[in-house]
Amino acid sequence: xxxxxxxxxxxxxxxxxxxxxxxxxxxxxxxxxxxxxxxxxxxxxxxxxxxxxxxxxxxxxxxxxxxxxxxxxxxxxxxxxxxxxxxxxxxxxxxxxxxxxxxxxxxxxxxxxxxxxxxxxxxxxxxxxxxxxxxxxxxxxxxxxxxxxxxxxxxxxxxxxxxxxxxxxxxxxxxxxxxxxxxxxxxxxxxxxxxxxxxxxxxxxxxxxxxxxxxxxxxxxxxxxxxxxxxxxxxxxxxxxxxxxxxxxxxxxxxxxxxxxxxxxxxxxxxxxxxxxxxxxxxxxxxxxxxxxxxxxxxxxxxxxxxxxxxxxxxxxxxxxxxxxxxxxxxxxxxxxxxxxxxxxxxxxxxxxxxxxxxxxxxxxxxxxxxxxxxxxxxxxxxxxxxxxxxxxxxxxxxxxxxxxxxxxxxxxxxxxxxxxxxxxxxxxxxxxxxxxxxxxxxxxxxxxxxxxxxxxxxxxxxxxxxxxxxxxxxxxxxxxxxxxxxxxxxxxxxxxxxxxxxxxxxxxxxxxxxxxxxxxxxxxxxxxxxxxxxxxxxxxxxxxxxxxxxxxxxxxxxxxxxxxxxxxxxxxxxxxxxxxxxxxxxxxxxxxxxxxxxxxxxxxxx
Amino acid sequence: xxxxxxxxxxxxxxxxxxxxxxxxxxxxxxxxxxxxxxxxxxxxxxxxxxxxxxxxxxxxxxxxxxx
Numbered sequence: 001x002x003x004x005x006x007x008x009x010x011x012x013x014x015x016x017x018x019x020x021x022x023x024x025x026x027x028x029x030x031x032x033x034x035x036x037x038x039x040x041x042x043x044x045x046x047x048x049x050x051x052x053x054x055x056x057x058x059x060x061x062x063x064x065x066x067x068x069x070x071x072x073x074x075x076x077x078x079x080x081x082x083x084x085x086x087x088x089x090x091x092x093x094x095x096x097x098x099x100x101x102x103x104x105x106x107x108x109x110x111x112x113x114x115x116x117x118x119x120x121x122x123x124x125x126x127x128x129x130x131x132x133x134x135x136x137x138x139x140x141x142x143x144x145x146x147x148x149x150x151x152x153x154x155x156x157x158x159x160x161x162x163x164x165x166x167x168x169x170x171x172x173x174x175x176x177x178x179x180x181x182x183x184x185x186x187x188x189x190x191x192x193x194x195x196x197x198x199x200x201x202x203x204x205x206x207x208x209x210x211x212x213x214x215x216x217x218x219x220x221x222x223x224x225x226x227x228x229x230x231x232x233x234x235x236x237x238x239x240x241x242x243x244x245x246x247x248x249x250x251x252x253x254x255x256x257x258x259x260x261x262x263x264x265x266x267x268x269x270x271x272x273x274x275x276x277x278x279x280x281x282x283x284x285x286x287x288x289x290x291x292x293x294x295x296x297x298x299x300x301x302x303x304x305x306x307x308x309x310x311x312x313x314x315x316x317x318x319x320x321x322x323x324x325x326x327x328x329x330x331x332x333x334x335x336x337x338x339x340x341x342x343x344x345x346x347x348x349x350x351x352x353x354x355x356x357x358x359x360x361x362x363x364x365x366x367x368x369x370x371x372x373x374x375x376x377x378x379x380x381x382x383x384x385x386x387x388x389x390x391x392x393x394x395x396x397x398x399x400x401x402x403x404x405x406x407x408x409x410x411x412x413x414x415x416x417x418x419x420x421x422x423x424x425x426x427x428x429x430x431x432x433x434x435x436x437x438x439x440x441x442x443x444x445x446x447x448x449x450x451x452x453x454x455x456x457x458x459x460x461x462x463x464x465x466x467x468x469x470x471x472x473x474x475x476x477x478x479x480x481x482x483x484x485x486x487x488x489x490x491x492x493x494x495x496x497x498x499x500x501x502x503x504x505x506x507x508x509x510x511x512x513x514x515x516x517x518x519x520x521x522x523x524x525x526x527x528x529x530x531x532x533x534x535x536x537x538x539x540x541x542x543x544x545x546x547x548x549x550x551x552x553x554x555x556x557x558x559x560x561x562x563x564x565x566x567x568x569x570x571x572x573x574x575x576x577x578x579x580x581x582x583x584x585x586x587x588x589x590x591x592x593x594x595x596x597x598x599x600x601x602x603x604x605x606x607x
Numbered sequence: 608x609x610x611x612x613x614x615x616x617x618x619x620x621x622x623x624x625x626x627x628x629x630x631x632x633x634x635x636x637x638x639x640x641x642x643x644x645x646x647x648x649x650x651x652x653x654x655x656x657x658x659x660x661x662x663x664x665x666x667x668x669x670x671x672x673x674x
Contacts, residue, residue, distance in 0.1 A: 102633070110635035128624045130633060185622050293661065300661055318632050350657055355626035363624060 035238045037246050042253065045238075045246040046340050049088035052230040053077050056155065056223040057090035063222055065215030066160045067458065068421055071450045075157030077223050079231060080104050080140075082113070082149045085343035087247040095132060095375055095444040096156050098322030101343055102130035103138040104152055107186040113149060116142035119193030121221055124186040125162070127177065127317045128363045133371040134181040135159050135169050135421070137217075139189070141224040143231050145240045151247075153227030155220040159213060161408070161419040163206040165548060168406025168421045172280040172500040172546035174313045174366040182206040190221065208408060209419045247342075254344030259297035261333035262348055265389055269293045272385035274377060276358075277505045279312030280369065280546035285506070286310050286358055288378065292325075292385045301325040301382065302352040303359045312546070313500070315361035316370025316378070321353040324375050327444055328382030332393040369546075372402035372423070373502040376442040380429070380509070387511055392432045396474065396511035396566030398443050399426025399483055401502040401520055403562045409495045412460055420459055425449055427473050427481030427517050427565030429508065435578075436481030436565035438468050438587075460492035469518065469561055471589050474507075475596035476514030476567025477574050482587055483518065483564040490556045497552055499535070501545035503563040514567030515596060520545065520560070527555030576600045608652040610641030615648075628671045629658045644668040 035041045056077035061070050068074045073092040080086055084105030091097065103124055107115075110129075116122070124130075125137045135158045143151040162169045162181035169181040177183060182203065188196050204210040235243045270292045275285040286307035293300040301321075309315045329349055330337075339345060353360035358374070361367045380397040387394045403426065408419030425439030441447045452463045465487040473480035501520050508517040522545045523532035534544035541547040552558065579597050582588035594602070614637050615625070625634045627650035638648035641655045643663070648671060649655060662669065 106633050106635045109637065128633070129635070295661075300657070302661075302665070304666060318626075350653075351630065351632075352657075352662070353631040355628075355631045357631075360626070360631040362626070 033237060035242050035246065037242065037249055042246060042250055045243065046088070046250055048234055049079055049247065050090070052227055052234070053079055053088045053090040055230060056153065056227045057092065059223040059226050060155060060157065060219045064219035065212045067450045067454060068158055068160045069216055069219060071454055072423070072447045074445065074447050075155065076100065077227065078154040079227060080152040080154055081244070081247055082151055084108050084152070085251055087151070087251065087342050089341055091341065093445055093447065094327050095320070095323050095371060096136070097326045098319030099130055099132050099136065099138060100154060100156055101346065102319050103156070104140050104154060106130045107140070111186065116149060117192050118142070118144045119190065120188055121190035121224060122186050123184055123189040126183055126185045127361070127367050129185060130319050132317060132320050132323070133368045134164070134177065134183060135162055135368065136371070137220070139220045139224060141228055143228050145232065145235050148240070150235060150240050150244055151231055153224045153231065155223045157216070157220060158421065159216055160421045161207050161209040161212060163208065166406060166498040167208055167408025167419040167496050168498060170368055170404050170406045170421060170498055170500055171548045172313065172369065172498060173542070173548050174368065175281060175311050176364040177366055178364065180313065180366055180368050189217070208417060250340055251342050251344040254340050254342050255347045257339045258333060258345045259348045262294065262299055262329070263297040265294045265332070267294050267296065268389060270385040270388040272381050274381050275506055276314060276374065276377060277502060278543065278546065279310035279314040280500065280543060281310070281312035283543070286314070288358060288381060290381050290385055292382060294389060298348045298350065299329055300350045300352065303357065304352060304354055306354070306357045306359050309356055309358055309361050309365045313366035313369040314374055315358050315365050315367045316374045317367055318353050318360045320371050320375050321359040321378060322351050324378035324444065325349060325351050325382055327379045328386060331383065332386050332390050335393070369404070369500045372404055372442070372445070373400070373500060375444045376400045376402070379444055384509070384511060391512060394511065395431035395436065396429035396476065396480060396514050396568045397508040397517070398428045398436070398565050399503060399517060399520070399563030400442070400508050401426065401563055402442050402445060403520060403560060404500040405560065406498040407459070407495050409492060412492045418459060422450065423447065424486065424560070424562050425484050426562035427483045427508070429511065429565040430474070430476045430478035430480050430514055430568035432478070432568060435479045436473060438482040439484045440481060460490070460495065462489040462491055463487070464489050464557065468587070469564065470586055471592040472518040472561070472564030473587070474510045474515040474517040474565060474567030475571040475574070476510055477569030477571065478567065479574070479582065480508070480510070480514070480517040480565030480567045483520070483562040485559065485561045487557055487559040490552045490554055490558070492554060494551050494553055497550050497558065498548045499545060501560065504545045508563050508566045510566040511568050513570035515571065517564030517566045520563040522560045523558070524552065525557040525559070527553065532557070532559055571597050572600070574600065608641065608655045610639050610652065610655050612637050613640045613648065627654055628669055629654045629662050645670055647671045
C-alpha cells in the first residue's frame with residue numbers, strides 16, 4: 001500500500017502508514033509518523049481530532065463580530081465523516097447535537113456526494129431540512145485528499161440577525177417561517193474557493209445588520225479553513241486510510257460504550273407529560289407527551305400523542321426533539337462525558353416525533369422559540385420520565401426558558417443600525433446530588449451571559465441592576481437554583497424590543513416531592529412613571545412576555561426575571577445547616593424558609 | 608428487514624420536504640419501501656425494524672398517506 005505522499009507502509013498493522021510529518025519537526029518534538037489503531041492509537045487520534053474541533057472553535061470566538069458568538073459561545077465546531085457521521089466536536093451548545101450530523105447527512109442524500117467540490121462552503125439554515133431554527137446556520141466544507149472526499153469540517157451557530165418581522169429575528173408572534181427570517185436550503189456560499197457573490201448579495205440585503213453577518217460568516221468560514229488544514233495535515237501524516245478507519249473505530253467504540261451504559265438502565269416504558277403555557281399567538285396551553293422505552297441496550301423516545309403544531313413559534317423541529325433526548329440520555333448514562341462524543345453515541349437512541357406536531361413542525365410553521373424555549377423543557381420532561389427508572393441520576397425542571405430579549409435600532413453615537421439577541425441565566429433544577437446551579441443559561445444551550453461592560457459598550461442600554469433573585473429556587477432536599485433579574489435603562493431616543501419568555505404562568509416543576517421554582521416576569525416602567533407594569537398593560541400586546549416590535553424611548557426601564565429551578569426531593573429532607581446557609585446568604589428569605597421548611601428553618605426537630 | 612430503496616425524484620426548483628411516517632424525520636430524496644399491512648415508505652431500513660418491533664405493537668398498523 002503506498003502512502004499518498006509516496007512513502008511505504010512499514011508497520012505491521014494493516015492500518016499503519018508511514019507519512020510525511022507536517023507537525024512533528026517544526027516544534028522540535030520527536031513525534032511519531034505512524035499510528036497503530038489500538039487503544040493507545042485511537043486515544044491519540046481522538047485527542048487530535050477533538051483538538052482540531054477546539055481550535056476551530058477558538059477561531060470562531062476570536063474572529064466573530066457578534067456578542068452571541070464571541071461572548072455567548074452559541075455555536076459548535078465539528079469534524080464529520082464523508083457520510084456525515086460526527087467524528088469530533090467542540091460542542092459548546094448541546095441544542096445543536098441533533099442538527100449537526102443530520103444537516104450534512106441529509107444534504108448529502110438530497111444532492112449526492114458529487115454536489116461537493118474542493119473549496120466549497122455550503123450554508124444551510126432550513127429548519128425543515130435538519131436545522132434547529134431559522135437563526136441557526138450550519139456551514140459545511142468538504143475535505144478532499146488526493147482528489148477524494150474524506151471528511152467534512154462543520155460550524156453551526158446562531159446568527160444574531162437574519163431578517164424577518166422583528167429585529168433580532170425572534171418574532172414571538174410569528175405565524176409562519178417567512179416572518180422569522182431568510183430561509184436558506186443548502187446552497188454554496190463559496191464555490192471552488194470563490195465567493196458566490198449573487199448569494200452573498202441576497203443574504204446581505206435581507207439581514208438588518210449585514211456587517212455582523214459578514215464578520216460572523218467569515219468567522220465560521222475561517223474555522224472551516226482551519227479544520228480543513230489541520231485535518232489535511234493529520235491525513236498527510238498518518239495516511240487518509242488510517243485516519244478514516246480510526247474515526248470509524250472511534251464511532252463504533254462510542255456506540256458500544258453507550259449501549260453498555262443504557263443496558264444498565266432498567267427495561268421499561270416511562271411516560272411523562274407537561275403543559276406549555278402558550279405559543280405566543282394565543283393564550284392556550286399545549287401538551288407534550290413522551291414515553292421513553294428502555295429496551296435492552298437502546299432507547300426509544302416516543303412523542304406520539306403530543307399536541308398538533310401550534311400557530312405560534314413554540315413548535316420545534318425534529319432535530320431539536322432529537323437533541324433534547326440525546327441530552328437527557330447522556331445526563332443519566334454518561335454525565336462526566338467519558339465517552340467520546342460522536343455519532344456512535346446517537347445510534348442507540350431512536351426518536352419518534354410525529355410530523356405536524358409541536359415536536360416536529362411541518363412547513364410553513366414557525367419554530368424559532370421551539371429551539372430556545374421548548375427544547376429545555378423537553379430535556380426536563382425526558383428526565384422526569386427517566387426519574388421513574390433512575391431517580392438518583394436526574395434533576396428537577398430547570399427554569400426552562402432562554403428568556404429571549406431582542407432589540408435593535410440606530411445607535412445614537414455611531415448612526416449605525418445595530419441589533420442584538422440577548423439571553424440570560426436562570427435557575428437549574430435541584431438534583432439527587434446537589435442544589436441546582438444559580439444563573440445558568442439553559443441546560444440545552446450551555447451558553448455564557450454577556451458581561452455588562454460589553455453590553456453597555458455596544459448598545460444604548462445601561463444596566464441598573466443585575467442580581468440573583470431570592471426565593472426563586474424551588475424548595476427541596478436539594479433546592480432549585482436561583483434565577484436572575486436585570487433592569488435596563490434605555491439611553492437612546494428609541495429602541496425596538498421583542499421578547500420570548502416562557503415559564504411565566506406555569507412554573508418550573510419540582511421533582512420527587514420538591515417544590516416548583518419561581519416563574520419568570522417581564523416588566524416596563526415608562527419614563528416619569530412610578531410603577532413597573534406588564535407589557536400587555538402598557539402597550540396592549542396580547543402577551544406580556546411574548547411580543548414583537550414594542551418601541552421604548554429614552555428614560556424607559558425594562559426589568560425581567562428569569563425562572564428559577566425546581567426543587568428535588570422532599571423539603572423535609574433538607575439539611576438544616578443548608579437552610580441556615582441559604583438564609584445567611586440571602587438566597588432564601590426567612591419567611592420563605594418558614595413556609596417551605598417549617599420547623600427545620602428554626603432549628604426545630606425533623607417531624 | 609424486507610424492503611428496498613426507492614427514489615423520489617424531484618426537480619431542482621422543488622424545495623419542499625417530506626417526513627418519515629414512522630419516526631417523523633426528513634426523507635430528502637430516496638425512501639426505504641417495504642410492505643406491511645400496506646406499503647410504507649420510511650426513512651431508513653432501521654425504521655422498518657422500529658415499525659415492526661415497536662411502532663405497530665404499540666400504536667397499531669400505519670397507513671402511509673404518501674400512497
